[in-house]
Amino acid sequence: MSTASTIDYPGFTASARLSDSLQQVLVDLTALHLNGKQAHWNVVGRNFRDLHLQLDEIVALARDAADTIAERMRALQSVPDARPETVAAGTSLPTFPAGEQSTTAVVDLTTTMLQATVATLRSRHDDVDSEDPTTADLFHTIIDDLEKQAWMISSENRGR
Numbered sequence: 001m002s003t004a005s006t007i008d009y010p011g012f013t014a015s016a017r018l019s020d021s022l023q024q025v026l027v028d029l030t031a032l033h034l035n036g037k038q039a040h041w042n043v044v045g046r047n048f049r050d051l052h053l054q055l056d057e058i059v060a061l062a063r064d065a066a067d068t069i070a071e072r073m074r075a076l077q078s079v080p081d082a083r084p085e086t087v088a089a090g091t092s093l094p095t096f097p098a099g100e101q102s103t104t105a106v107v108d109l110t111t112t113m114l115q116a117t118v119a120t121l122r123s124r125h126d127d128v129d130s131e132d133p134t135t136a137d138l139f140h141t142i143i144d145d146l147e148k149q150a151w152m153i154s155s156e157n158r159g160r
Helices: 016-042 048-075 084-090 103-131 133-157
Strands: none
Touching: 016 048, 016 084, 016 103, 016 133, 048 103, 048 133, 103 133
């Protein structure tokens, strides 16, 4: 029989506010990952292959960023929750439609999801930075990566 450890961990512990901010970011990154795979599997049309591969890059970025945030939460004695029902109930991302989607629609939908995830990070940034600049640094990297992907994918539909 295993028992919970009673060891007190020294160091910084996240406040409820910081934990809530990290949890919201985790939920949106997880939703971005899952919706990105949905798009990857169901995109059809012109430039299919390039978009199919680019969606895998976005999915990998979202998955890695979610892992970074969840592990940061654990390092700060906070408990991440990315169960499907938690993600579905808590994400600020729009719902990705079922079925096949044209490349043009997927570009627009993915751009919107990337921008929504960035908006969550930016809306939580100042509170996070005031409590934990180290976590805010993680946010900076994720924001930079997601904004680059939003620019790159949105360029597919420009000039059409």
